[in-house]
Amino acid sequence: MPAPKSFKQELVCVFGQPVAENPTQYMIEAAFKHHRLDWRYLTIEVAPKDLGDAVKGLRAMNFRGGNLTIPHKVAVIEHLDRTTDAAGLMGAVNCILRQGDELIGENTDGKGFVQSLRDVADPKGKRVVIFGAGGAARAIGVELGLAGVSHITVVNRSNSRGSDLAKLLNEKVKVEAKFVPWDGEYAVPEGTDVIVNATSIGLFPDVDARLALDMSSLKEGMVVADVIPNPPKTRLVREATDKGCAVIDGLGMLVNQGVIGFKLWTGIDPDPKIMRAALEEVFGS
Numbered sequence: 001m002p003a004p005k006s007f008k009q010e011l012v013c014v015f016g017q018p019v020a021e022n023p024t025q026y027m028i029e030a031a032f033k034h035h036r037l038d039w040r041y042l043t044i045e046v047a048p049k050d051l052g053d054a055v056k057g058l059r060a061m062n063f064r065g066g067n068l069t070i071p072h073k074v075a076v077i078e079h080l081d082r083t084t085d086a087a088g089l090m091g092a093v094n095c096i097l098r099q100g101d102e103l104i105g106e107n108t109d110g111k112g113f114v115q116s117l118r119d120v121a122d123p124k125g126k127r128v129v130i131f132g133a134g135g136a137a138r139a140i141g142v143e144l145g146l147a148g149v150s151h152i153t154v155v156n157r158s159n160s161r162g163s164d165l166a167k168l169l170n171e172k173v174k175v176e177a178k179f180v181p182w183d184g185e186y187a188v189p190e191g192t193d194v195i196v197n198a199t200s201i202g203l204f205p206d207v208d209a210r211l212a213l214d215m216s217s218l219k220e221g222m223v224v225a226d227v228i229p230n231p232p233k234t235r236l237v238r239e240a241t242d243k244g245c246a247v248i249d250g251l252g253m254l255v256n257q258g259v260i261g262f263k264l265w266t267g268i269d270p271d272p273k274i275m276r277a278a279l280e281e282v283f284g285s
């Protein structure tokens, strides 16, 4: 084996708990290899009480950045120097970027989603229904608002989270939004262009779980998106495809948020095909 030119490697990481099933490492490492970068992406399990120390370690060891999974996305903010405007609005960070001595918090989840949407439709002026009001829904709602959608209906089981998100969208993002409590089958209103499942319904192993959504209200040509990456062909994705909707699966969003993070850390636009192929190997396409 030829001797390496240098023993110095650049490092990025994901902090989470647990992170045993986090697939991001596979796609980021595949892109490092494809672009011949001698970088490493480390998956590190960090307990909530140790998060501050872990971020200090990231600084001390000169990591170029990192990702955060639940439960660290909100708690990490106090350990960073600042956030981007969008991450500040969401109140959640899933990506850390080092600029000089500064650690900056960004949120690439919603941006990844909007990139997937742009592949099938221009978000401008669209009327959107989002199921869910957790971290993924907040990130998607804020980025859709910033991308110029005209109206967002937030449909959520718990009233407090749902109305908080609608308030954030109306008051801070300045997009017209309303909250509808999710009790029973929800029929999508006439004139809806885009539907997003941003709940965890359908995530492995509960693959047969079904959204309380009146499928007869879906119309041909509507865009139906699911954030669930595992499995990518969720029940919603399959049923919406049968109805003639344009479908976006959760793998696309996961790849796109990875593409954005990769570019922030390395300055290189990675090949999304390589990253998606790595994920498909893990999840099955």
Ligand code: NDP
Pocket (backbone or CB within 6 Å): 070, 109, 112, 131, 132, 133, 134, 135, 136, 137, 156, 157, 158, 161, 162, 198, 199, 200, 201, 203, 227, 228, 229, 250, 251, 253, 254, 255, 257
């Ligand atoms: P949170 O725990 O913050 O939010 C979960 C949301 O799902 C809440 O709105 C919750 O409602 C709702 N929910 C959960 N179970 C049910 C149910 N049985 N019936 C009705 N509503 C339900 O999680 P996140 O927002 O961070 O993540 C949600 C999903 O998004 C996860 O599965 C995650 O894998 C996926 N995700 C995908 C990404 C990608 O790149 N593809 C990126 C980030 C997340 P309530 O408020 O009532 O509890």
